[in-house]
Amino acid sequence: MANTQLNNIENTRIQAVLARYLELRSSGQDRADLNGHLDEDTINAFTESRLDERQSAPVVNHLVDCSFCRHRTVELVRLTMFFDAQDEPVAARETASEPVSVSSVLSGILSRIFGSGDAAVFAHEERPDDEEKSDPEADEEEPRS
């Protein structure tokens, strides 16, 4: 029992010393410029545990040295847990009989941002090769072979 208590005391002491060291190490870390940080895709994949060992190793090495990216992962984990806990099924929007075109969705957004002048009218461009293929397939029920 005495040994266990001694080990617990040692454990507590080293925890306290280490905690302080790590707090100050983090606050003293140089911030790399933004180009040196993990991109959004990688940060997301990491927090979702979607990276394999090969991809994770350099990410973990970066996180050990980068307080900013660590902070990002912490916030994203918390955000994910918050929304998972809510567990609300996202209500499906009422569907119109015809799909709303993306051009009208984006036109609305762009006119709110840039104003409603003619210059802000959004023209959605389909690539010519997409257009050729999309028209015949628009009403297809069967999957492509």
Added chain:
Amino acid sequence: MSSNGSQLDELFAAADTEITAVYDRCCENAPNFGVRKECFIESVRRTVEKYVLPASELPLTSQQVVDFVSQLQSDDLFMAIGCARGSERAWWEFDQQHRAYMERVARHLAKTDVDAQEVIDQVYVELYGTKVVDGERQSKFATYSGRGSLRGWLRTVIWHSIVDLHRAGHDEVSLDELTENVGEGAAQAGFAESPVGGEDAMIDHLTRERYRKATLTAIGNAFSSLEPHEKLLLLYYHAHGMKLREIAALVQDESSPLRGWFQRKSAAREKDPSTRIHESTVMRWLEKSYARVLELFRQELVSVHGLKPEEVEICMDLALQDLAGGSIYQNLSAT
């Protein structure tokens, strides 16, 4: 052609059956997105070239490429490619599936509903892409690789947009400080100097300085000797105040490499690799790291600094005393 290029050609040729199967499945689920197989392969190849190939010096095998492709969030990636290429159907589906969720995230993070709406609008504009380079519209969807979920990626994008919105309203504030105002943040550390005065006090001060330097070096080296995943766990817990349940959530997925590294030597894992990670599991991982740090700390003080066991205890006591004053950690630099 570079050696990487020809290597990738071979690997993708070998993985063609798997890639085709994944592509066909995506087409079956979303036949009207207008995504051609070449575009799908190009996207996957770009991801392998950018993230997978350079991640290790070990050569990439065709099995690894096959495994990588099979683990992609392929339906999400298919939608993202469709949107990036301007498919109206893909955009409609995207809007239907994700807009409400994006709005919830933005409202949760932003200070006001107006800010939330501004962020959503901005994100949509970036996703569509208003910049054209060499005739190609630069859609933010092109930066989504399919490794993580599209919804998770959108969450990340919105979080960053909120940070940018806050930055726009603050001058001369560091990004670190700003991000700490978004959600929960870690407290800032303070420093204090020990007062020095009189001859006896000077000698005492010099002795204490010797112990302090030894302690700081030893704790720094002990930490540096840990494996990267152990360091990261300790940093998350102590430097960022992450709770045990939050860390458990991060490593809950069976495929998490962090979990795998910690469980590598665990008998429990051999018995049942899919066992749930509890807070107590994370605490055990932390305790193993503490024990390792303590062992390395003591070893260095004795073998490198030549201290006696009672002096090692003095170093520990000094370090604990200085937690209030902080002088032992003065001039600490990142390692």
